[in-house]
Each structure stands twice: as C-alpha cells, then as structure tokens.
Amino acid sequence: MRANRCVRLTWALLLGLTLAVLAVLTPRARADDPPTPPPSPPSPTAPGPPVPAVARLWPVGAHPSVLRGWEPPATVYGPGHRGVDLAAPAGTPVRAVAAGRVSFAGRVAGRGVVSVELTGTDLRTTYEPVSPSVRKGDEVGPGEVVGTVEPTGSHCTVMCVHWGLRRGRTYLDPLSLLPPWLLYRGPSRLLPVLGVPLP
Numbered sequence: 001m002r003a004n005r006c007v008r009l010t011w012a013l014l015l016g017l018t019l020a021v022l023a024v025l026t027p028r029a030r031a032d033d034p035p036t037p038p039p040s041p042p043s044p045t046a047p048g049p050p051v052p053a054v055a056r057l058w059p060v061g062a063h064p065s066v067l068r069g070w071e072p073p074a075t076v077y078g079p080g081h082r083g084v085d086l087a088a089p090a091g092t093p094v095r096a097v098a099a100g101r102v103s104f105a106g107r108v109a110g111r112g113v114v115s116v117e118l119t120g121t122d123l124r125t126t127y128e129p130v131s132p133s134v135r136k137g138d139e140v141g142p143g144e145v146v147g148t149v150e151p152t153g154s155h156c157t158v159m160c161v162h163w164g165l166r167r168g169r170t171y172l173d174p175l176s177l178l179p180p181w182l183l184y185r186g187p188s189r190l191l192p193v194l195g196v197p198l199p
Contacts (some may be wrong), residue, residue: 055097083164090151
C-alpha cells in the first residue's frame with residue numbers, strides 16, 4: 001500500500017516538473033502582442049507563368065462588348081468574377097479561340113458548358129451557357145464552332161457568354177489570351193479609294 005502511494009507521488013512530481021519545464025520553455029503571448037493571423041489559403045490567382053496570347057479571335061462576334069470584366073477574388077472562396085461576360089444574343093455561334101481538345105461538353109447546374117484544353121499550354125478555357133455542338137475528346141481549331149449561346153442560364157442582365165480561363169485550379173483573365181492587335185482593334189471599315197478608275 002505504501003509502495004503504491006510512493007509510486008503515485010513520484011509520478012505526480014515528475015508530471016509537475018515536466019509541466020514546469022514546458023512552461024518556462026514555451027513562449028507565451030502577452031496582452032500587448034498583436035494577434036497572430038490565421039494562415040491564409042492559397043490565392044486563386046497565385047502568380048505563375050504569363051498567359052501566352054494564343055487566341056486568334058473572340059469567342060463570339062468580331063469584338064463583343066465586355067459586360068463585366070475579370071475581378072480576381074482576394075481569397076479562394078471570396079467574392080469576385082472568375083472570367084469575363086461578353087454580350088451575345090441567344091443562338092450566337094460560340095467559337096474556340098485557339099486550337100485544343102474538348103475536355104467537357106455538357107450541363108453543369110442546369111447550364112450548358114464547353115471546356116477546351118488549349119494545345120501546347122497548360123490552360124483550359126470555358127464557355128457558358130452554351131448548347132454544345134462538340135463532344136468530349138473532339139479536336140477543335142481556332143474559329144471552329146463549339147456551340148451556340150443558350151436562351152436561358154445567363155447570369156447577366158442581358159444575354160451573354162461567360163468566358164473563363166484556368167491553369168490547374170487557378171483562375172486567370174481570359175482576355176490575356178488575346179493579342180493586343182485583336183484586343184484593342186475596332187471593327188474593320190472600308191474607306192473610299194479616290195483617284196482609281198472604276199472597272
């Protein structure tokens with residue numbers, strides 16, 4: 001009985017000594033210390049290699065109105081706009097902006113979606129709401145029609161196509177796929193030729 005009591009007392013002393021040593025070695029926060037912020041999740045727009053300007057045309061029209069631009073969120077689940085909205089009436093053909101392979105063509109949350117992995121890059125571009133005219137695995141060239149704008153499913157106040165771009169899980173600005181001459185060029189206009197005789 002006395003031996004059990006002695007063992008318990010020894011363990012209690014060892015535990016107390018261990019806790020005392022840990023208290024001395026572990027730094028404590030003081031009242032005037034600033035709070036330590038929690039670790040932030042990886043940014044959805046983490047810097048990476050630049051986006052190559054591989055697009056050869058806009059997905060809809062010659063130079064559609066951009067109804068809402070790309071607004072990268074500050075955090076993974078934060079508010080923002082992970083693509084651009086391009087004005088396009090229902091039935092407008094949607095074209096692949098560059099060569100690639102269709103990685104998805106179907107419905108997501110009631111909307112038609114077409115995704116194309118761009119050849120020679122690690123990028124994937126997505127168009128919605130689109131009624132697909134291609135299937136998963138199809139090879140598409142620049143300008144090839146991948147579907148038409150659906151009459152419903154748009155989140156814009158007027159009909160539009162949401163055009164997105166991703167590298168892995170990171171969202172990027174799809175307008176960066178367009179070379180400057182295509183991004184900033186206005187529509188072509190024919191000018192009169194003066195001084196040339198008519199045939």
